[in-house]
Structure formats: structure tokens, C-alpha cells
Amino acid sequence: MKSASIEGETESPVIPDAQLVALAKAGGLSAFEALVHRHERAAYSLARRMLQNEQDAEDVTQQAFLSAVEHLAGFRETASFKTWLLRIATHAALKVIRKRKGLDTVSLEEATEESEHVDSIPHPEYIADWRQSPEQLVERNETRRLLDEALALLDEKHRLVFLLRDVEGMSVKETADALGLGESNVKVRLLRARLQLREHLTRTLGDPQTRIGRGH
Amino acid sequence: MKCEEMLAVLNEYVDGTVDPTLCEEFEKHMEGCNPCQVVVDNIRKTITLYKAGETYELPIGFRDRLHNALREKWKQNQPPATK
């Protein structure tokens, strides 16, 4: 099976998203399909990472695109199509997560959960330079597996904050609103997620020769 | 500033939103502290990797199902053709 072609690899100039959006708004199905083709992997990957489940991720991806069809006319293009689409997918995925928990309120928090504190976050332990650059690493299948493995090890509450803020690029405020959390809680969770992922990745990707002793 | 205090500024330093005075302090500390430098670098690379890696291929058959569903929806959503 042929894998998705990567945009920009072909000789012909790539039509910018904004132009495809204009064509799609004017009724061009093929323009819309081109947009879908361009962003379906990003949407699916985000949903899959958030939900940690293949079937749910398919459902959410499909819902997101269907919703995009429905609301395309009202898309004001203050953000890129991709950003807009990923926001729709994020909210659809959060809905599924809330449903799983039997919550229908905005907040993903159990009422009793206290917020976390910076003091309780473990300091970096395995400190070493990585042997390869992200550009070299990203192409490798082992890296993909490692990234998924590290992400799966996070608590859901830390994983979601990391995905929304760092991967999707939401602001702290937007992340807080989407998750029904306070901003300070988002910041602490983000710090914990980043440190935990760093720790896990560095144990595999770090160069033992450059390893620096504990205590930092 | 000491290494133990780095966690308090780490997020905002990586995001480039740290208060300028603190930023200067932290950078001064890092000049003489390799571990803190490496941690900041590791974290930046961690974020870059996750951002860059659209890790998942669509499951086999899903792309077709998706595009079929969208074409169906598209038809319903367009005003009747007036060509």
C-alpha cells in the first residue's frame, strides 16, 4: 500500500491552503479533498495521541472533517485551515474523553483533585546530549515508536496539556479553557510532562559519553 | 541563581516568555552550568520532535471511508446544483 505523499515533494507548485479554502468555499469539492489529504494525518495523529485508541481516533478524525464541511462557510480564516481543523478535532476528542469518564461538564477534573506544585516535580536525572539532531531522528521508525511509548507513559492529564500546548501550539490560556483548568495548573502539568518526556527520550537518545552526573 | 531554581523558570524560558530580569539571571547561570544547558536543549528538542512527527499513518481502509463520508456530506451540504 502506497503511503501518503508528502506535500512539496512534487515538482508542481503547491497551492496554498488559503487558496484551496477559497475554492472549497465556492463549492469546489476537489479543493476541499486536497485540504483533507494534506491534513488528515495530522488530525488523525493528534486524535490518536490524545485518545490512545485507534477506533476512537478514526471516529474523531471523521467527525472533525465532517464538521469542517458543515462550518466551512463560517470559517473566518483568522487562523490557518490546519489550526482551525485541529481545534475542531481537539474538541471532538475531549468530548470522547469526557464521555469515557461519564462527565458531561466542561472540566476534566474530579472535584477533589488538588492542583500540583512545582516542588513535587522530580528534577532531571539522566542528563546527556542527544546523539542525533531532531531532523535526523524524526525520519526513523524507532523514533516514532519511542515518542509514542513515552507519551503513553504519561498520565492522561499531563499528556493532554502537552499535546494541546506544545504540539498543537495553543496558548496557556487556550489550553486552560479547553481543559477546564486554571492556568497555573496548566503550567505545572506542562512542566511535568516536558520533564518526563525529556527524561524518557534522553535515556534512549542521549549519548552516554556525554552523560552528566546526578544532582541537577 | 542555583540549579534547584531552574524548574521555576524552565517552562517560560523555553517558551521565550520569561521575565527579562529572570532570563538574564538564568542565562548567566547557564553560562557556567553545562547540565542546565543540556536540559534546556533536551527539552527544546523533545518539543521539536513531537511537533514534527505526525507519527501515525491512517489505518488501511480509513482514508477511503473518510473521503466517501466527506463526499456524501458535501453533497448534502451544498445547495442543489443550479448549473
Ligand SMILES: [Zn+2]
Ligand atoms: Zn544549573
